[in-house]
Amino acid sequence: MKTLLLNKENVGSLISMKEVIGTVEQAYKAFSSGQVIQPAYTCLHFPPPRGEIDFKIGYCEANEIISMKTSSGGFPNNPTEHGVPSGMGTILLFDARTCALICVMDGSLVTGLRTGAAGAVSVKALARKDAKTIASIGTGNQARMQIRAIREVMTIDTIHAWSPHPQTLAQYKADIEREFGIPVVMARSKQDAVEQADILVTTTRGKGSLVEAAWVRPGTHIVAIGTDTQGKQELEPEIFRNAKIVNDSIAQCVEKGETWHPLHKNIISKHDIHAEIGEVLLGKKPGRESDDEITIFDSTGMAIQDNTTSHLIYRNAMASNTGTAFEFIQS
Amino acid sequence: MKTLLLNKENVGSLISMKEVIGTVEQAYKAFSSGQVIQPAYTCLHFPPPRGEIDFKIGYCEANEIISMKTSSGGFPNNPTEHGVPSGMGTILLFDARTCALICVMDGSLVTGLRTGAAGAVSVKALARKDAKTIASIGTGNQARMQIRAIREVMTIDTIHAWSPHPQTLAQYKADIEREFGIPVVMARSKQDAVEQADILVTTTRGKGSLVEAAWVRPGTHIVAIGTDTQGKQELEPEIFRNAKIVNDSIAQCVEKGETWHPLHKNIISKHDIHAEIGEVLLGKKPGRESDDEITIFDSTGMAIQDNTTSHLIYRNAMASNTGTAFEFIQS
Numbered sequence: 001m002k003t004l005l006l007n008k009e010n011v012g013s014l015i016s017m018k019e020v021i022g023t024v025e026q027a028y029k030a031f032s033s034g035q036v037i038q039p040a041y042t043c044l045h046f047p048p049p050r051g052e053i054d055f056k057i058g059y060c061e062a063n064e065i066i067s068m069k070t071s072s073g074g075f076p077n078n079p080t081e082h083g084v085p086s087g088m089g090t091i092l093l094f095d096a097r098t099c100a101l102i103c104v105m106d107g108s109l110v111t112g113l114r115t116g117a118a119g120a121v122s123v124k125a126l127a128r129k130d131a132k133t134i135a136s137i138g139t140g141n142q143a144r145m146q147i148r149a150i151r152e153v154m155t156i157d158t159i160h161a162w163s164p165h166p167q168t169l170a171q172y173k174a175d176i177e178r179e180f181g182i183p184v185v186m187a188r189s190k191q192d193a194v195e196q197a198d199i200l201v202t203t204t205r206g207k208g209s210l211v212e213a214a215w216v217r218p219g220t221h222i223v224a225i226g227t228d229t230q231g232k233q234e235l236e237p238e239i240f241r242n243a244k245i246v247n248d249s250i251a252q253c254v255e256k257g258e259t260w261h262p263l264h265k266n267i268i269s270k271h272d273i274h275a276e277i278g279e280v281l282l283g284k285k286p287g288r289e290s291d292d293e294i295t296i297f298d299s300t301g302m303a304i305q306d307n308t309t310s311h312l313i314y315r316n317a318m319a320s321n322t323g324t325a326f327e328f329i330q331s
Numbered sequence: 332m333k334t335l336l337l338n339k340e341n342v343g344s345l346i347s348m349k350e351v352i353g354t355v356e357q358a359y360k361a362f363s364s365g366q367v368i369q370p371a372y373t374c375l376h377f378p379p380p381r382g383e384i385d386f387k388i389g390y391c392e393a394n395e396i397i398s399m400k401t402s403s404g405g406f407p408n409n410p411t412e413h414g415v416p417s418g419m420g421t422i423l424l425f426d427a428r429t430c431a432l433i434c435v436m437d438g439s440l441v442t443g444l445r446t447g448a449a450g451a452v453s454v455k456a457l458a459r460k461d462a463k464t465i466a467s468i469g470t471g472n473q474a475r476m477q478i479r480a481i482r483e484v485m486t487i488d489t490i491h492a493w494s495p496h497p498q499t500l501a502q503y504k505a506d507i508e509r510e511f512g513i514p515v516v517m518a519r520s521k522q523d524a525v526e527q528a529d530i531l532v533t534t535t536r537g538k539g540s541l542v543e544a545a546w547v548r549p550g551t552h553i554v555a556i557g558t559d560t561q562g563k564q565e566l567e568p569e570i571f572r573n574a575k576i577v578n579d580s581i582a583q584c585v586e587k588g589e590t591w592h593p594l595h596k597n598i599i600s601k602h603d604i605h606a607e608i609g610e611v612l613l614g615k616k617p618g619r620e621s622d623d624e625i626t627i628f629d630s631t632g633m634a635i636q637d638n639t640t641s642h643l644i645y646r647n648a649m650a651s652n653t654g655t656a657f658e659f660i661q662s
Contacts, residue, residue: 001414001415005336005657007657007658007659007661008659008660008661009661037375039373039375040373042371042373042386042388044368044388044390046427050427050428051430053397055373055386055388057375057386059375066384068399068401070399070423070425072425075430078429078431082428082429083332084431085660087430088431088432088660090432092401092423094401096377096381097381097413098406098413098415099382099384099403099406099418099419100409100413101419101421104435104659106659106660108660326338326655326657328338328339328421328435328436328437329338329415329419329437329439330338330339330340
């Protein structure tokens with residue numbers, strides 16, 4: 001019985017962002033069709049200077065794949081003291097018809113890719129068709145990934161970026177302009193950036209309410225990425241009051257997404273959540289209905305995104321004869 | 332960064348039952364010293380003819396290892412239709428100081444070994460020193476594993492075995508006599524077997540109350556292995572009334588072990604549970620105190636047994652240069 005092993009380099013070479021966007025769309029549709037089992041995930045926390053490791057399991061009826069992604073993060077001393085990255089990941093894929101282990105792949109890249117793709121999927125479904133300006137609050141890896149993905153689904157004219165750290169901001173500008181040829185304006189304030197936005201992307205560590213309701217223009221689409229656990233926040237809850245709210249998973253977002261905050265403050269009730277993104281993609285619920293609406297996509301991240309993305313990587317590897325076969329059980 | 336890969340053959344050659352017994356003792360002690368994190372495990376069930384797959388995660392402070400064991404079972408058509416076993420397993424080991432993946436090993440053998448060792452650990456701690464006769468209710472793989480383990484900690488004179496299937500019973504007798512040279516008496520009834528026992532081992536699928544209280548002689552030590560989820564049962568709950576009850580994990584046994592049944596029938600209360608096996612091994616609670624006591628060890632199985640057992644396999648592999656190194660992340 002052969003198991004395919006894929007290292008980080010293999011994984012990086014085996015999939016394009018365009019493909020990830022397609023497979024994340026499939027994931028959302030499967031999720032909102034009840035074809036997915038995603039048990040609550042397990043997280044182990046360690047005292048500083050160590051971080052955490054979590055285990056996310058997902059089963060998708062459509063592809064008959066069970067995935068288990070483990071990812072760690074927040075080990076700042078790893079590079080200097082142990083010569084390994086501060087966060088790592090591994091994905092196991094099982095054929096759900098037999099539960100045979102068909103693939104073990106490095107998981108470092110998949111989370112970033114599928115989270116980037118999530119933003120692009122929401123832009124396709126919810127942003128104005130004439131959107132051309134992006135405000136990026138946050139300038140780290142995921143901020144770059146969002147641009148990498150969104151440029152696959154629209155033409156980006158300008159990015160207005162903001163970071164509390166001038167050096168990080170300058171680096172982001174240099175990287176984006178070099179890699180994608182999209183001009184980046186280094187905003188003097190968050191307000192300056194947000195007020196320019198057709199699409200507002202927030203990818204910070206969620207340390208507080210960063211974006212005020214008064215700054216958000218009618219017609220803006222908001223991609224809220226940073227908040228994926230209780231305690232994180234990026235948006236003033238008031239923004240939700242008259243917005244069209246779309247979640248990746250309502251169950252997850254009301255518990256630990258950006259959507260928790262306006263619920264907790266009674267600015268909205270659960271009934272004010274318009275849809276899950278999968279319902280919009282399936283045509284069960286409308287997407288954007290006017291050029292004036294403010295739409296919010298709250299992405300908390302789901303195991304099923306890892307499932308379909310890593311399964312596509314596996315299929316591409318098999319098709320191109322990439323990777324190393326290993327027999328854990330001799331046949 | 333190197334990850335060690337160990338196939339099933341490697342795993343089988345890398346550890347002796349004596350070592351597993353030692354490491355399971357360490358696991359129990361660590362557990363009852365509060366040095367262990369064992370989150371609730373995740374199980375996915377599939378409709379027949381498919382079975383289930385579960386994911387058990389454990390962290391042990393003493394060895395700084397995080398383990399994740401996935402094991403599947405109940406896929407009867409796997410061998411004929413797909414050419415793979417009806418149940419399989421995989422274990423990942425992470426260095427908890429960095430969360431680096433240090434080992435991926437086949438997990439087919441570890442559950443059987445550590446469960447066998449559990450029985451032997453309890454025999455050392457709780458059986459009469461002059462015990463020499465075993466009754467085995469159940470004659471499958473785990474029944475054999477119990478004998479393989481218990482013979483490491485005592486001299487077995489005779490085994491009185493019972494199975495509802497005469498052919499299975501005859502095969503068990505032939506196998507045990509050939510492999511270990513221990514005479515096996517094929518009991519005409521469960522009662523016949525149990526009445527002979529110094530040590531009673533139950534390893535059935537837990538389909539009902541199989542052993543009656545009236546059959547159990549004073550001084551018997553009972554190793555209750557078969558019941559590890561709600562709905563399974565092997566012993567008449569009345570047996571617990573005057574017995575010294577020892578659990579692997581009280582939290583687990585009261586919820587899904589054999590201990591659940593007498594609790595549910597109000598034959599005992601939670602206060603009547605004498606100890607966790609780790610507390611006995613640590614000397615915090617007494618083991619057997621007289622030759623007349625009936626002692627019961629209820630084993631539901633814990634992730635931490637997989638953790639210490641697979642970590643020992645890993646260490647033995649590193650020491651003997653066994654296995655295949657693979658770089659999931661190139662350094």
